[in-house]
Amino acid sequence: MNPLVSVICISYNHAPYISEALNSVFGQIYTEIEIIILDDGSSDTSVGEIEKMIQGKPEVVFIPNIENEGYTPIFNKGLALAKGKYIVDFALDDVMRPDFLSKSVERLEALAEEYGVCFSNADYINSKSEIIGNHNDTLRAKKLISEIPQGDIFEMVLKRYFICTPTMVIRKSVFDRMGGYDESLAYEDFDFWVRSSRYYKYTFIDEVLMQKRKLTSSMSALRYKHQHNDQMQSVFTVCRKVFSLCKSKSELDSLYLRLSYEHRQCIRYQVYALADQYISLVKKIGRNTFKLQLIGFSIRLGFNRNRF
Numbered sequence: 001m002n003p004l005v006s007v008i009c010i011s012y013n014h015a016p017y018i019s020e021a022l023n024s025v026f027g028q029i030y031t032e033i034e035i036i037i038l039d040d041g042s043s044d045t046s047v048g049e050i051e052k053m054i055q056g057k058p059e060v061v062f063i064p065n066i067e068n069e070g071y072t073p074i075f076n077k078g079l080a081l082a083k084g085k086y087i088v089d090f091a092l093d094d095v096m097r098p099d100f101l102s103k104s105v106e107r108l109e110a111l112a113e114e115y116g117v118c119f120s121n122a123d124y125i126n127s128k129s130e131i132i133g134n135h136n137d138t139l140r141a142k143k144l145i146s147e148i149p150q151g152d153i154f155e156m157v158l159k160r161y162f163i164c165t166p167t168m169v170i171r172k173s174v175f176d177r178m179g180g181y182d183e184s185l186a187y188e189d190f191d192f193w194v195r196s197s198r199y200y201k202y203t204f205i206d207e208v209l210m211q212k213r214k215l216t217s218s219m220s221a222l223r224y225k226h227q228h229n230d231q232m233q234s235v236f237t238v239c240r241k242v243f244s245l246c247k248s249k250s251e252l253d254s255l256y257l258r259l260s261y262e263h264r265q266c267i268r269y270q271v272y273a274l275a276d277q278y279i280s281l282v283k284k285i286g287r288n289t290f291k292l293q294l295i296g297f298s299i300r301l302g303f304n305r306n307r308f
Helices: 015-026 046-053 069-079 100-109 135-141 154-159 171-180 189-199 226-245 248-270 272-284 290-306
Strands: 005-011 033-040 061-065 086-091 116-124 132-136 169-171 201-215
Touching: 005 015, 005 100, 015 033, 015 046, 033 046, 033 069, 046 061, 061 069, 061 116, 061 189, 061 201, 086 171, 100 116, 100 169, 100 201, 116 135, 116 171, 116 189, 132 135, 154 189, 154 248, 169 248, 171 189, 189 226, 226 248, 226 272, 248 272, 248 290, 272 290
Parallel strands: 005 033, 005 086, 033 061, 116 201
Antiparallel strands: 086 169, 116 132, 116 169
16 A cells, blocks of 8 residues: 655645646645645635635645744644655645656655655746746756765755755655754755755655746745845854754865855845854854955955945
């Protein structure tokens, strides 16, 4: 018998996309699915759209939140109800391919428990559901990566972003060990990758099994906007966690690359107080800060010149 998969569907002002998203869940080849839907206090017609979609499906759990709590706590509410061996965190503006669950679960079932997460490739779609790009092709075009890492990816996760979050299928035992998402954070993926990859291996399927919607209003698009410093602060919080997880000089070197990048982002978006905190963290891991301070000074000087 196939193991149960709990698909935790999160909506926040996703009304135009809910029908397509939920139909992609209902249309999975894999049938052992538990569907848990939570709306995080949407101000549009998301709740009504969800209620229409689940008519005649009493097995679907739906929790409409009156207040907006944020992604991490709302997901944890769904996780507390989940009974599946595997968990999928699914935003209701993305679209699953019909074989997404079947191929992902088959891969994990063939591997030992040390493999906690399966991820795959994804196409990017716009608000009209038109394909506008591909996740892995974009990474390669930007020369961020030549080959998708798998197995022990902890060190690589510190260096750069390469996992398309919605493609992940996760053993529930991973969440049990981690205690769910860290609710003090404004977003979840970087923290999840770091904490889970310290203790579990990842496996990759080189196929497009998901369509990720790219919107200018998405959390990832706003991560480095000045008015969204809560997300930038969350990145720093995770980086502090990473320091305690590193076990080797090589891992600390990778963390230094991450700290250097995030420091530059803070300077570029004029979040100077947070940039100074990164300098302090670089000192804490025993690395020289002169180069970072020089780069920061140069960028700040450029900003000041542009004002005149």
